[in-house]
Amino acid sequence: MKIVIITGGSRGIGASAAKLCARSGMGVILTYNSNPAMADAVVAEIEADGGSAVAIKLDVADTSSFPAFRDAVSTALKATWDRSTFDGLVNNAGYGLFNPIVTVTEEEFDGLFAVHLKGPFFLTQALLPIMADGGHILNVASATSRVATAGVAPYASFKGGLQVLTRYMAKEFGARGIRANSIAPGPIRTDLGGGLGDEFEALLASQTALGRVGEPDDVGGAIANLLSDENQWVNAQSIEIAGGYII
Numbered sequence: 105m106k107i108v109i110i111t112g113g114s115r116g117i118g119a120s121a122a123k124l125c126a127r128s129g130m131g132v133i134l135t136y137n138s139n140p141a142m143a144d145a146v147v148a149e150i151e152a153d154g155g156s157a158v159a160i161k162l163d164v165a166d167t168s169s170f171p172a173f174r175d176a177v178s179t180a181l182k183a184t185w186d187r188s189t190f191d192g193l194v195n196n197a198g199y200g201l202f203n204p205i206v207t208v209t210e211e212e213f214d215g216l217f218a219v220h221l222k223g224p225f226f227l228t229q230a231l232l233p234i235m236a237d238g239g240h241i242l243n244v245a246s247a248t249s250r251v252a253t254a255g256v257a258p259y260a261s262f263k264g265g266l267q268v269l270t271r272y273m274a275k276e277f278g279a280r281g282i283r284a285n286s287i288a289p290g291p292i293r294t295d296l297g298g299g300l301g302d303e304f305e306a307l308l309a310s311q312t313a314l315g316r317v318g319e320p321d322d323v324g325g326a327i328a329n330l331l332s333d334e335n336q337w338v339n340a341q342s343i344e345i346a347g348g349y350i351i
C-alpha cells in the first residue's frame with residue numbers, strides 16, 4: 105500500500121486530496137495546524153469509507169518542530185501500516201493574505217515566506233530519510249505565479265519559488281527514483297484568505313474557460329491521480345489545474 109503525507113489535510117484542497125487518495129487505496133497521514141477537530145473528522149470519514157488515515161499536528165512555519173514531526177510520522181507508520189517509510193509528500197498547507205505591495209509589512213512577508221517556501225524546503229529535507237526510494241513529492245503552488253493578481257505579490261512570488269524548487273528537487277532526488285512535481289491551482293472555492301466572495305467568484309468564473317471556479321475535489325482528484333503509479337514518468341513539471349483560467 106502506498107502511504108502519503110498531506111500537509112494541511114484538514115480542510116479545503118488538502119482534505120479533498122486526503123479522502124480521494126484514501127479512496128484510491130493509499131494510506132494517508134494528514135496534518136493540521138490549528139483545528140484538530142476538522143482533521144479528526146476527515147480521518148473518521150476516511151475510515152468510514154474503508155480507508156486508513158492518521159492526523160498529526162504540524163506548523164509548517166516552525167522548522168524547529170520538524171524532527172519531532174518526523175518521529176511522530178515514524179511512530180504512526182509503524183503503528184498503523186507496519187512500515188518504516190512513506191511514499192508521497194504533498195506540500196499543501198498554506199494561507200492567503202490580500203495586501204498590495206505598498207502596504208505589505210515585513211511580518212506579513214516573513215509569515216508567507218515561512219509557510220509557502222521555507223517550510224516546504226526544510227520539511228522535505230527532514231522527511232527525506234524516511235521517504236522510500238521511488239517516492240513522489242508534490243508541491244502545491246498557484247496560478248497566481250502566472251497571472252499577476254493585485255494584492256498577493258509575496259504569496260505568488262513564493263509559489264513561483266516553490267515551482268523552481270520543485271525542479272531542483274527532481275534534479276537532486278532523481279538518483280533515488282524520487283520524482284517531484286508542482287501543481288498550480290486556479291481559484292478554488294475554499295476558505296483560503298477568507299474565501300472568494302460572490303462578486304469576486306463571478307468575475308473569476310467569467311475568466312475561466314469552463315465557466316466556474318474550481319471545487320476542492322477538482323484539485324484533490326488531480327493530486328490523487330498524480331500520486332498514482334500511472335503517472336510515474338511525469339517529473340519536474342508544473343501543472344496548472346484551473347479549468348482554463350485566463351488563457
Ligand SMILES: NC(=O)c1ccc[n+]([C@@H]2O[C@H](COP(=O)([O-])OP(=O)(O)OC[C@H]3O[C@@H](n4cnc5c(N)ncnc54)[C@H](OP(=O)(O)O)[C@@H]3O)[C@@H](O)[C@H]2O)c1
Pocket residue numbers: 111112113114115116117118135136137138139140162163164165195196197198199219244245246247288289290291292293294295296297
Ligand atoms: N483556494 C485557492 O483558490 C487556491 C489556489 C491556488 C493555490 N492554493 C493553495 O492550495 C493550498 C491549500 O489551500 P486551501 O485553499 O485548501 O486552503 P484552506 O481551505 O484555507 O486550508 C488550509 C490548510 O492549511 C493548513 N495550514 C494553514 N497554515 C498552516 C501552517 N502554518 N502550518 C500547517 N498547516 C497550515 C490549515 O490547517 P488548520 O485549519 O488546522 O489551521 C488547513 O488544513 C495552499 O497552499 C494554497 O496556497 C489554493
